[in-house]
Amino acid sequence: MKNQLKFLLATLVLISIVLTSCNEDDTTTGPKDEFKTTPYTLVLPSNLPPAILPADNPLTHEGIALGKALFFEKMMSIDGTVSCGTCHNQGNAFTDNDKKFSEGIVGKLGDRNSMPIYNMFYHTKGFFWDGRAKLLRDQSLGPIENPLEMGETLENVVNKLQAESKYRNLFYKAFGDSTVNSLKMSLAMEQFMLTFVSGNSKFDKVERGEATYTDSEQRGKDLFSTEFENGSGVKGADCFHCHGSANFSNHEYMNNGLDTESEFTDMGRAKFTNRPTDNAKFKTPSLRNIAVTAPYMHDGRFATLEEVIEHYNSGIKASPTLDVNIHGIKNGMNLTNQEKLDLIAFLNTLTDEVFLSNQEYKESK
Amino acid sequence: MNKYITAIVISFALLLVSCESNSTSSEPTNEKVTLSVTIDHNFGQETVDPEVSMHTNSSGNEIRFSKLHYLMTNFVLVNSSGEEIVLDSSAAYINMADGRVSFDLPNIPEDDYTELRFLLGVDSTTNHQNPNLFAASSPLNPIINNLYWDWLDGFIFCSVEGYHYKDGQMKGAFAYHIGLDENLMKINIKNNFKVKKGTPLELNFDLAAYFESPNVINITENAPITHSDKAADFGLSSKLSENLLNAFSIKGDK
Numbered sequence: 001m002k003n004q005l006k007f008l009l010a011t012l013v014l015i016s017i018v019l020t021s022c023n024e025d026d027t028t029t030g031p032k033d034e035f036k037t038t039p040y041t042l043v044l045p046s047n048l049p050p051a052i053l054p055a056d057n058p059l060t061h062e063g064i065a066l067g068k069a070l071f072f073e074k075m076m077s078i079d080g081t082v083s084c085g086t087c088h089n090q091g092n093a094f095t096d097n098d099k100k101f102s103e104g105i106v107g108k109l110g111d112r113n114s115m116p117i118y119n120m121f122y123h124t125k126g127f128f129w130d131g132r133a134k135l136l137r138d139q140s141l142g143p144i145e146n147p148l149e150m151g152e153t154l155e156n157v158v159n160k161l162q163a164e165s166k167y168r169n170l171f172y173k174a175f176g177d178s179t180v181n182s183l184k185m186s187l188a189m190e191q192f193m194l195t196f197v198s199g200n201s202k203f204d205k206v207e208r209g210e211a212t213y214t215d216s217e218q219r220g221k222d223l224f225s226t227e228f229e230n231g232s233g234v235k236g237a238d239c240f241h242c243h244g245s246a247n248f249s250n251h252e253y254m255n256n257g258l259d260t261e262s263e264f265t266d267m268g269r270a271k272f273t274n275r276p277t278d279n280a281k282f283k284t285p286s287l288r289n290i291a292v293t294a295p296y297m298h299d300g301r302f303a304t305l306e307e308v309i310e311h312y313n314s315g316i317k318a319s320p321t322l323d324v325n326i327h328g329i330k331n332g333m334n335l336t337n338q339e340k341l342d343l344i345a346f347l348n349t350l351t352d353e354v355f356l357s358n359q360e361y362k363e364s365k
Numbered sequence: 366m367n368k369y370i371t372a373i374v375i376s377f378a379l380l381l382v383s384c385e386s387n388s389t390s391s392e393p394t395n396e397k398v399t400l401s402v403t404i405d406h407n408f409g410q411e412t413v414d415p416e417v418s419m420h421t422n423s424s425g426n427e428i429r430f431s432k433l434h435y436l437m438t439n440f441v442l443v444n445s446s447g448e449e450i451v452l453d454s455s456a457a458y459i460n461m462a463d464g465r466v467s468f469d470l471p472n473i474p475e476d477d478y479t480e481l482r483f484l485l486g487v488d489s490t491t492n493h494q495n496p497n498l499f500a501a502s503s504p505l506n507p508i509i510n511n512l513y514w515d516w517l518d519g520f521i522f523c524s525v526e527g528y529h530y531k532d533g534q535m536k537g538a539f540a541y542h543i544g545l546d547e548n549l550m551k552i553n554i555k556n557n558f559k560v561k562k563g564t565p566l567e568l569n570f571d572l573a574a575y576f577e578s579p580n581v582i583n584i585t586e587n588a589p590i591t592h593s594d595k596a597a598d599f600g601l602s603s604k605l606s607e608n609l610l611n612a613f614s615i616k617g618d619k
Contacts, residue, residue, distance in 0.1 A: 049508050050501040122508045125463075225516040227590065231597025240516060246497070250511045277416040320535070324431055324526040327538035328590050 035176035037062045040191075042121075045199035047207040048246050051121035054135070057187050059194060062173040065364075067192025069170055070185055072363040075160045076143075077105050077150035084143065084189070087114045090361055093289035094118065094196070100300030104149040111148065111266070113300040116293050118198040118355060119286065122247045129282045129298040130272045131253055136193060137186035154182045161185075196361060198288050202349035213349065220346025223339055228329050237312070237333060237343060239287075241325040248287035248350065254323040255280045257316035257330065258297060264319070266299065279321050291351045305347055309340050395474040401565040403467045404459055405616070406433060409573040415462040419530070422576040424583035427530040430572065433461040435523035436504065436512060437552075438487050440470055442560070443480035450474065456487075458504035458512075468504075473560050481558070481566075485550035485609055486522025492546060493519060517544050517592070523609060525575065529584045540590045541605055548593055548606040556615040567616040578611040580604035 037060035042051055053059070070076070072085045087102035087110075088094040094117035096102045101109045112129050120127075120136050133139035143149040144157055161167040161180045168178035175184050205211035213221065224243075226236030242250055253269040259280060270278035282298045296302040302311065316322075316330040335343075406413045408420035413430055420428050437457045442450040450473060457468035486492075487505065496513045499505040505520075507513035512521045521544040528538050543550075558566060576582045582604060591598040591605075 047497065049497045049499070049506055052501045052506070052508060124509065225514075227592060229588075229590070231588065231594060240514065244514055245507055245511065247508070251508075252511070275416075322538075324528065324538040324540050325590075328540070 035172070037174065040064055040195070042195060042197070044197060045204055045208070047204055048119075048197075048199045049122075051194075052124060053121055053194065054137075054190070057137070057190055059191050060174065062170075063175075063188050063191040064195055066170040066174040067188035067190070068361075068364060069167070070161075070189050071192055073161075076152060076157055078152040078156070079105050081105060082150050084140075085363065087143075087149075088117055090358075091292070091356055092116075093198070093293050093356065095293045098294055100295050102149070104143075104146070105151045108148045108151075110146075112298050113295065115283075115285065116289060117193055118196040118288065119247050120193050120196065122245075122249075123251050125251050125253075126283075130269045131283065132272045135190070137183075137190040140186045140189035140193070141182060157185075158182060196355070198352045198355040200354040201288065201352040203346075204352070206349070214345065216342050216345040217349050218346075219339075220342035220344070221349075223335075223343055224346055228333055235335075235339065237309075237335060237339070238325070238329055239312075239343075242284045242323070243287050249284045251286075252284055253278065253281040254284055255319065255321040255326070256282075256284075256312075257318065257322050257326050258301070258311070259319065260317045261319040263317070268298065277321060280319065281321060287347060288350050289352055289356065291348050292356065305344050306340065309335070309343055313340070395476050396562070397472045397474050398560065398562045400470045400473040400560050401467060402457070402470060402568060403565050404568045404570055406461045406466070406570045406572065409571065413461070413572060420572065422573065422584075423581055424576070424586075425531070426576075426584045427533070428527050428576075428584070429530070430525070430527040431462065432524060432526040433459075433570075433572070434463075434510070434512065435459055435485060436487055436510065436520060437468075438484045438491070438505075441480075441482040442473060442478050443482070444474075445477040445479055445557075455483075456504045458510045460510075467565075475560050475562065478558050478560060479555065481554045481556075481568075481615060483552050485552050485613075486544070486548070487520055488549065489546045492549075514544070519544055519546070521592075522548065522550065525572075525605075531585075536585065537589055539584050539587075541601070542590075542592050543602055543606050543609070545593045545602075548602060550606050550609050552610060552613050554613055554615050558615055569614045569616050571612050571614065574612045575605070575608050578608055580608055582608070 040059040040061050042053070042059060044051060072083050074080045074083045076083055082105055087096045089097050092098070096114035100113060101111060102114045104110060115128065123136070125131065127133040127136055127139035128142070133142060141154065144152050144154060158180050167180060171180055171184060172178040174188055202211055206213055223235065223237040224239045226234055226238070227241070228236045228238040242252075242254060242256070244250060264280045267279050269281040270276060290305065294303060294305075296305070296308050302308045312329060312333065313335045314332045316326060318330055322330070411418065411420055413420070415433070416429065416431050418429070422428060437459065438455065440452040440455045444450065452470060455470060459466055491505070496507045499507075504510060512524065513519070514521060521542045523543045524541070526538070526540045529536050560566070582601070587601045588598050591601045593602040595603060
């Protein structure tokens with residue numbers, strides 16, 4: 001009997017060794033065992049494709065909390081006047097309050113329109129109007145050192161944050177180490193911004209069978225997703241080529257015919273790639289929440305959606321990098337006034353009030 | 366005492382097998398390897414540099430390609446004994462302009478093969494399933510490939526876009542988007558190739574064949590854009606999908 005017990009014990013010990021022997025990835029054991037993060041599960045509405053999340057930066061409640069504090073932190077700027085949230089206002093889908101260009105430190109004006117922030121997990125081809133940042137974490141640090149935005153150095157920001165017990169505490173909770181550095185800052189801000197989900201507009205509700213379009217909205221949707229000159233005689237406004245997908249963007253860089261070659265003042269993507277074939281190409285913006293993100297285009301040249309639609313209807317200017325699919329409409333689409341109104345009615349169904357007022361994205365008081 | 370030894374032996378045996386999740390079973394058959402497949406995009410003998418290089422087709426259209434992207438699925442390899450290695454849920458998304466031109470086919474037995482088959486596009490079931498159910502990293506995730514169009518209720522299988530010129534003067538642009546179940550292309554390349562660890566399989570996509578084999582396409586004589594609606598494009602999409610059957614080859618043949 002005694003022998004049998006010993007045998008059992010020996011077997012159990014050995015099996016437990018076997019069970020733990022493959023746990024090479026487990027880094028939570030060992031000396032840091034009081035440090036523990038809580039995984040955050042990103043839940044998307046059923047009509048959205050799965051999020052493409054970075055494998056090397058898993059979302060945690062603690063990381064998101066740090067990211068949120070940093071997003072609204074004015075110490076990020078040299079004179080303590082500007083945070084990310086200053087030019088990315090939730091009520092405008094995180095764009096800048098109807099401003100063409102944003103005001104940075106001491107009233108300096110930027111040179112590109114502030115971009116919205118939501119569904120960033122669908123942006124697989126880089127960030128900002130010119131794709132200058134490969135990952136969202138890279139983009140999150142850009143404005144800090146931009147002289148027209150926050151005008152600060154990363155080194156100074158790290159030192160300022162390190163001096164605050166609030167941040168030492170938040171960094172410890174998120175990363176198990178109270179040392180502040182710019183990589184951890186960027187990972188936390190990336191996490192926070194990845195939680196911005198917009199998928200509860202009227203459009204989404206119709207997709208899920210929870211609402212129905214008015215006649216005008218339906219006509220607008222049909223125009224939106226029908227090609228121009230399709231041979232069938234059905235009128236189309238050809239929007240879907242570039243603004244297709246569940247996020248209303250192909251997330252690529254394109255020339256949409258704003259200027260002729262001699263009028264190019266901002267070379268867009270080419271500034272970053274140095275390829276003439278990228279001249280005047282800019283990121284295709286998502287059209288979700290488009291009604292609250294005026295003005296429009298990289299330079300905010302159009303104040304209203306009416307002006308934007310008129311551009312595509314009658315204002316396309318040819319140039320060597322004009323996108324292939326825009327070539328098809330360069331001689332004008334002859335949309336009627338009613339058709340333009342219908343398109344705007346459909347675009348208005350993309351406004352997501354749930355997202356625009358979601359308490360989770362608001363500054364913690 | 367014997368019991369202790371038995372327990373120790375059993376446990377160590379468990380220990381040894383418990384970490385082997387990544388290795389394949391040790392049947393006496395050939396070793397299975399991950400086959401890396403790379404696709405070169407050429408125009409006849411000329412290398413295609415997206416948005417830069419110019420190529421003249423047999424109709425005299427001078428062409429600058431801006432985009433070429435497509436879906437390849439359901440790969441089948443046939444070995445020299447005539448056995449088919451069927452890779453049921455295999456899929457790849459190729460985007461020439463983005464340099465996404467390679468993919469891996471896992472668990473292929475090392476062997477001599479005589480044939481490679483795949484679908485250019487996706488089968489009808491996959492084409493009409495809820496596109497939001499593909500895994501985030503799947504080549505079929507619409508966010509990855511930008512080839513799913515709601516109005517079509519399915520995928521564009523192969524999209525070729527570019528600009529065309531005459532005597533160096535730009536004449537316009539073209540965008541040929543082949544979709545719809547009826548246009549699904551079953552590609553069948555017969556040529557001997559070896560699957561061996563560390564040796565990639567190199568394929569060639571010939572854009573010259575795309576414009577002339579067997580149907581000669583003159584860009585200026587067709588609609589600049591097709592979305593595969595036969596009534597609207599006067600058969601252009603049918604001709605292009607026929608040509609695409611002859612566009613792929615395994616490097617070294619011909």
